[in-house]
Amino acid sequence: MFSDMKIEDKNSKFAYIQIRDYIKGMILRGLLRADEKLPSSREMASMLNISRNTVMYAYEFLQDEGFVYIKKGRGTFVSDVKVSTQEKWDIDWENKVNAYGKLSEKLDIIKHETKWKRGMISFKSIAPDENLFNIEEFKKSFLNRMSIEGKKILNYGYAQGYKLLIEYLLKYMENKGVDIKGKDILITNGFTEGFDLVLSCLTNKGDSILCENPTHNTAIKIMKLHGLNIKGVQIGRKGVDLNELKEKLKKEKFKISYFIPSYHNPTGIVMPPENRAKLYNILKGCNVPIIEDGFNEELRYSGAHVLPIAAIAGKGNSVIYIGSFSKVLFPGIRIGWILSDKVLTGYLESIKRARNIHTSSLDQAIFYEYLQSGDFNKYIKKARRIYREKYEFALKCAKNYIPSREILGEGGMHIFIKLKGINSRQLLEKCCRKNVIFTPGDIFYVDDKGQDTLRLGFSRVSKEDIKKGFSIIGEEVRNLGGI
Template identity: 75%
Template structure:
């Protein structure tokens, strides 16, 4: 029976042997007291080193599956495996409303899926080809040599202190006053937004946001049972007139806005509108959650400060930052900058959920940032994405019959078609190997049927041109244009 073990070169040999013998014992194929082949016999039979067999037997002994008799060999322990009658549960019937709603709102599962060979405009993740992996390796080795034992142990719920200090200075460089404020490190934007809503809202509360807005934010707001009011987005950002009207009609617990490279429209709200937005919400005492989405990717025009900078020493703005859409989304490092009192509660909430964000990831990321690598990276990224943005915009204007194209940079543009269903267009484009994100998933109501988002960050210029030509051809066919 041991000869049936096929050794995989990708795994340690002794672990494969250990797991194989353990599996046979648990299945009753090797019984209590049965003698195993000697280490020499097993090594010869499997054509592996005797040391590998010895290691496997030692680990099995440590785990209580075998015992050794000096001079006699290795024997199977009396492992009790009492198999009972099959017991099955209908888990579909057990899922609560939160679980069912999460599944229904999961666009990764329910939207059109990318298949190998397709041109995909779905992603707005950074292009991994721009990552400086060598510098990241150096940061890893540096941190491990300095405090490897520490960062491999439990950390603090608030986060890795050197990274917190770095991010406080980083926020100050954006013009934000950090006096009597603090930072909580999170697993990206998603956890940060969820923590804030968990601490500040109750089911049935009213929340105000842009329409359209970040799909993940919509999902989280719905999962918290909030009543979402979306205010339309215009060429300069959220419509301030409509915002004022909504505030007159209803009382809102909190608000959520993406002023820079708004997802999905890509619009950058001008400074004067940010000030007006702040003062309107201030007059109604509605706190602001500001999403710093892709703020770092501004590659045209002058610097635009976040809304958090306009509040000065005030504490009404909760800023959620993340490098995930710009750099290394795989390590999921984000942060919340807010009043010290609020951070204190958010810290406890995070500790109750997942104890802390990976200390190792935070430490490596801090070392990478502290060596000045981010500044070098972002300079290169801005240049590359600017070229892709301008090329994508040119191709879209030349090929796609549309009413308007939104977007001022970043990694995506947003297109409003001429009375054409973007889902109908998507269906036809998928058959020709092109996929994008239909715009209705970004709306809090039933609007946006004629819109879609094009992410270009990970698409080559050749595929951008080819893919947009196909989208344009199919749109013209649907619309009856030639």
């Protein structure tokens, strides 16, 4: 019985876990009965050709968990573990799932969009290239912060966030030109949680919200899950169409608005300063607060610094800024933040505490150490140079190889293409057969438009594959009748 046990690595310090789990499994399946004696540690060690200490350690764990008891001088015996299997009971979970769960599943593009397969050239991702991450510096940050904080950083933290990181980010926002007086920061699990918290705090089902059209797909999903009435305003090369915005504001009352002024997702457009000011004043005139998504602001490749709308607001508190480094650095640790009026931050903090207590204190502390050490500044300088080269190369290839009506994008990690009467999903189907995949643009529209658009992310693709992949896309566009 025990001789059949397979120990994958007999010299591993985790071999005792395999022994423990094997014996535990036999007890739970009724293969070992109560009061049955187990082989001695010496016998078991000889049988499995492992050290006696390993077996003794496994038996100690089983005793601690109540699966065995040890009689001094007599050996180790199976405890009387009650395993009572009742008659099968199945629930029809499909009919138990509520409307929120079903809508979440329906809007889950990871499940329902075309999936990447090994060997494909993928232009779906706009995540940073992990090959640029300085792992050694990150390890140093981990060790430094652990040595400073000690064990307490592994205990519960604060809902608002890690104090030193909050202070760093307040200064960071001040350096962007934002007046932080009367404002505070809440640390979140990336943009997604930040946006969800704000909508949970400020909107009710049926409220109307203004945004660009197209816009960030995750934002669309969250707005729909909150049951909001989404009204999109067309976007052009200078950002949102301000005349259309005015018309929509005349016709309807809006609870709040959401905009991505820098490296807009999916178009990559950077709204010029004068249009940001006009947008702010138009919404101010109608008393519609602004949620500003600071998407990819750190990847400004050229030209003068453009102030976020939160900076244009000056001493006012009407702009809620949601920031994240996830699109440029370590998205795996999911650190984001909300900068808002102190009163509002207090409410957001309470909602955060009710939902998940706090964002990982360990992640926040390590991230703070990395940021304040100066390593981030060195990283972002290198990242800007590499992504700028890729952007310029991708733009050149798109112009050379892909017949289109318009190519949009001013930097960042993606470009947006409007085709001439070609359905991007038909194009995707044909490209997949040649091992090229991209994101069809219709998922970014709030009104079922954009069937002739696509987003091409290039951040994690080599120049060689950008050229090859764009060439294949262009070839298939022509095969579908594109000129």
